Amino acid sequence: MNRRIALRHLALISGGLAFIPSCDFSSDDILTAYENLKITQSQKQLLGDISNVIIPAGEIKGALDIEVPDFILVMVDDCLDTDQQQLFTNGLAAFxxxxxxAGSNFQKLSTKEKDALILAGQKLEGDDTSAGEQNKAISFFLNTTKRFTVQGYMASEYIQSEVIPYSLIPGAYNGSVLISDIQKPRING
Structure with a gap:
């Protein structure tokens, strides 16, 4: 093999190795689907865990099963003003x-401990100190998450079509039907 080619390859490899420590190979990149929010995949997963605690899966699908975290992030990105978006992301980062x-990582807590933690976080009050600002952000984040979780869950296609069928036009009137004979409630628009 030619010595010059070998030295050139050695120089390229050693130069490349010098730049590797400055490169960030973490998988926690900022999601690009949202214009105003700087949310990472791990934060989105945490938001999914919190929404799944608010509406868990049981006989019917839970909030995580029908992708309510995406709805929450879209609503925060599109409907809240800049200050509220910043407060939401600060609360998500501080959670x-x-x-x-409270004792452990959120994912490692039991269901009752998660419920208690979320309820305690919703009741936090903030003041002018840095800890107070953090408490205010956490409280705003959890209350907003709960509100958008319930809204997104109840407005989902799954709920509107399978659990509580939506009927745009009311059905025929039948006055002789007993209440005990009614199968599923019909919600008329």
Missing amino acids: PDFAKS
Whole structure:
């Protein structure tokens, strides 16, 4: 093999190895689907875990099963103003530390502990200190998440078509039907 080619390859490899420590190969990239929010995949997963605690799966699908976290992030991105979006993202970023103050990582807690943690976080009140601002952000984040979880769940296609069928036009009137004979409630628009 030619010595010059070998030295050139060695120089390229050693130069490449010098740049590797400055490269960030973490998989926690910012999601590009949202214009105003800087949300990572791990934060979206945490949001999914929280929404799944608010509406868990049982006989019917839960919030995570019908992709309510995507609805929450779209609503925050499109419907809240810049200050509220910043407060939401600050609360989302501060929530893991709040959960660790309760004893463990949020995913490792039991269902009852998760419920208690979310309820305690919703009741937090903030003041002018940095800890107070963090408490205010966590409270805003959890209350907004709960509101959009319920809204997204109840407005989902699954709920509107399979659980509580939506009827645009009311059916025929039949006055002699007993209430006990009614199968599924019909919600008329």
